[in-house]
Amino acid sequence: MTATILPAQAPKRRRISIGAILGWAALILMLIITLLPLWWVIRTSFSTNRELYANPRNPLPVGFTFDNFARVLGQLDTSKAVAAGGSGQALNFWLYLRNSVIVSGIMVVGQLVFSSMAAYAFARLRFPLREQIFFLYIVALMVPGVVTLIPNFILIRSLNWLNTFQGIVAPSILMAPFAIFFLRQFFLGVNRELEEAAKLDGASLFGVFWRIILPLSVPPMATLGILTFIGTWNDYLWPLLIGKDESVRVLTVALGIFRSQTPQGAPDWGGLMAGTLLSIIPSVTLFLVLGRRVVNAIQFTGIK
Amino acid sequence: MTKSVEIVSAGRKQALPSWLQGWRSGEALLAWLFILPSMIGFITFYAVPAVRGVLISFTDWDLLSEPTFIGLANYEKLINDEQFWKALRTTAYYVLLNIPLQTVLAIGLAVAMHRLTKSALVRGLLVLPWLIPNVVVALLWLWMLDPQLGMINQILGVFGVQRLPFLGSPSQAMPSIAGINIWRHVGYTALLIFAGLQTIPIDISEAAAIDGAGEGRIFFQITLPLLRPVLVFVMVTSIIGSFQIFDTIAITTKGGPVDATRVIYWYVYEYAFSRFDMGYATTLAFALFLILLIVTIIQLRYFQADSSDLA
Numbered sequence: 001m002t003a004t005i006l007p008a009q010a011p012k013r014r015r016i017s018i019g020a021i022l023g024w025a026a027l028i029l030m031l032i033i034t035l036l037p038l039w040w041v042i043r044t045s046f047s048t049n050r051e052l053y054a055n056p057r058n059p060l061p062v063g064f065t066f067d068n069f070a071r072v073l074g075q076l077d078t079s080k081a082v083a084a085g086g087s088g089q090a091l092n093f094w095l096y097l098r099n100s101v102i103v104s105g106i107m108v109v110g111q112l113v114f115s116s117m118a119a120y121a122f123a124r125l126r127f128p129l130r131e132q133i134f135f136l137y138i139v140a141l142m143v144p145g146v147v148t149l150i151p152n153f154i155l156i157r158s159l160n161w162l163n164t165f166q167g168i169v170a171p172s173i174l175m176a177p178f179a180i181f182f183l184r185q186f187f188l189g190v191n192r193e194l195e196e197a198a199k200l201d202g203a204s205l206f207g208v209f210w211r212i213i214l215p216l217s218v219p220p221m222a223t224l225g226i227l228t229f230i231g232t233w234n235d236y237l238w239p240l241l242i243g244k245d246e247s248v249r250v251l252t253v254a255l256g257i258f259r260s261q262t263p264q265g266a267p268d269w270g271g272l273m274a275g276t277l278l279s280i281i282p283s284v285t286l287f288l289v290l291g292r293r294v295v296n297a298i299q300f301t302g303i304k
Numbered sequence: 305m306t307k308s309v310e311i312v313s314a315g316r317k318q319a320l321p322s323w324l325q326g327w328r329s330g331e332a333l334l335a336w337l338f339i340l341p342s343m344i345g346f347i348t349f350y351a352v353p354a355v356r357g358v359l360i361s362f363t364d365w366d367l368l369s370e371p372t373f374i375g376l377a378n379y380e381k382l383i384n385d386e387q388f389w390k391a392l393r394t395t396a397y398y399v400l401l402n403i404p405l406q407t408v409l410a411i412g413l414a415v416a417m418h419r420l421t422k423s424a425l426v427r428g429l430l431v432l433p434w435l436i437p438n439v440v441v442a443l444l445w446l447w448m449l450d451p452q453l454g455m456i457n458q459i460l461g462v463f464g465v466q467r468l469p470f471l472g473s474p475s476q477a478m479p480s481i482a483g484i485n486i487w488r489h490v491g492y493t494a495l496l497i498f499a500g501l502q503t504i505p506i507d508i509s510e511a512a513a514i515d516g517a518g519e520g521r522i523f524f525q526i527t528l529p530l531l532r533p534v535l536v537f538v539m540v541t542s543i544i545g546s547f548q549i550f551d552t553i554a555i556t557t558k559g560g561p562v563d564a565t566r567v568i569y570w571y572v573y574e575y576a577f578s579r580f581d582m583g584y585a586t587t588l589a590f591a592l593f594l595i596l597l598i599v600t601i602i603q604l605r606y607f608q609a610d611s612s613d614l615a
Binding site for chain 1: 330331332334335336339341342343344345346348349350351352353354356357360367409412413415416417419420421424425426427428429430431432433434435436437438439440443444445446447448450452453455461462490491492495496498499519544548550551554569572573576577582585586589590592593596
């Protein structure tokens with residue numbers, strides 16, 4: 001193998017090195033374009049609004065301060081905040097963070113439980129109408145959200161579930177077509193001999209699911225959990241329709257409202273960017289801890 | 305999407321003999337118990353709402369009083385609704401601004417990563433914007449594109465370019481929103497394509513190189529055709545997503561300035577949740593669904609998505 005390639009390598013290497021320089025230049029440029037706005041958020045959130053207007057070009061924080069964070073977190077009284085050049089509104093950050101954690105947490109746990117059950121039935125159990133039902137689920141996977149958005153809103157409203165957590169999670173927690181499809185694909189690939197051996201040892205079908213399939217499926221379940229968490233955490237329109245009330249308001253909705261309350265002429269950029277930065281932290285932390293897994297999870301969705 | 309079709313047909317073969325047998329054992333009972341939660345979810349939040357949506361579109365309903373049946377009046381209104389067709393054109397314009405540039409950039413990035421670095425850090429950093437909520441991305445860019453203080457205008461200022469209004473101008477608002485979403489999605493798309501590139505056996509391009517094919521020829525005649533299944537997946541899903549642009553517009557322009565960014569999803573939202581005209585809003589939603597269906601079918605036909613050259 002190596003012998004046959006050798007003759008071609010000498011002329012090839014020169015061509016690659018020019019391409020490599022261009023390629024690296026493009027990659028580095030893209031990295032800068034990706035990261036520079038994030039730096040600008042950090043820089044702004046540590047600057048006072050007044051200094052921001054005076055020094056718009058300074059790449060470092062101007063008039064370094066923690067007040068924006070204090071204000072967003074409700075630790076600073078209003079008069080001080082107004083004096084600093086902001087609009088003086090607080091963002092009840094901890095409450096919204098708690099709400100986002102509750103909604104995303106329930107969604108991850110619920111989807112994993114219900115989807116793995118359904119996926120196991122579709123992958124391993126024989127029952128009447130199996131393929132027909134699975135086909136319906138695939139259809140559900142392909143229907144865009146806009147079709148069910150309004151009827152689902154009306155349903156939740158008539159259940160009196162507006163401004164409740166169950167209203168926010170209900171439509172996606174029991175039935176998650178992508179999750180079921182994704183896990184079924186994995187379960188189909190699990191070694192059947194292990195299951196047969198367990199059955200010979202007297203394990204029930206439920207025992208096979210609980211003792212064999214689930215323990216073997218920790219990696220894909222983790223992948224799915226991460227994707228579900230990110231998707232739920234980032235969701236905006238549905239929680240906006242269902243959960244505007246403070247008690248269940250999630251971070252994305254809160255930031256949208258915070259933005260619409262900021263004065264048109266002189267927005268409170270320091271405060272807005274502090275809120276922005278704080279709301280990115282959970283996703284970025286997840287990414288720092290599980291970075292490789294997140295990357296693999298995304299790659300996997302493309303070629304499954 | 306193509307895979308799902310194969311799987312359904314493959315699965316059917318094993319299932320037919322067991323059509324009635326299953327009930328005798330506890331197997332079928334356990335199976336139904338296991339799919340019961342998802343079945344309840346499917347019926348309650350997919351099947352019934354889809355049918356109910358159709359029914360609502362035949363009514364005039366403001367949520368407060370009882371719905372009144374008005375037959376096809378909403379569909380008649382739709383056809384004569386200049387605003388609807390304008391929203392449709394605005395959405396198509398956005399998709400055209402978004403998808404081609406995003407896809408080309410993503411392919412370029414993916415190839416560069418594939419050839420130059422296997423670093424998970426680089427991939428992770430490029431995909432970072434995708435982890436950030438749409439709402440936060442929109443806020444971030446609202447600040448970046450601020451006419452007075454925004455970083456982009458400051459950079460343009462260094463090069464002596466006049467300040468641009470970006471989101472404040474009818475002609476620049478839509479390109480700005482497309483740019484924002486390209487920023488958020490390009491790394492993610494590149495990652496999907498990168499994963500596809502890794503499934504292509506190296507010996508094919510090596511053989512071509514030995515035969516004297518140049519880099520460009522290898523890319524266009526070997527790599528790109530072999531990538532087709534992944535590219536179709538990426539194109540179909542990103543175009544469907546692009547047609548449903550909402551979050552960014554809801555945070556930045558709210559359909560303005562002068563209706564320049566009033567896309568179809570925003571139009572649906574206005575009718576449903578500002579004007580509370582549920583009948584017409586669901587009619588609009590179905591129109592969007594129909595358009596998505598047609599666009600997807602055309603794409604799958606055009607790209608012959610179900611055949612892979614690698615087989």
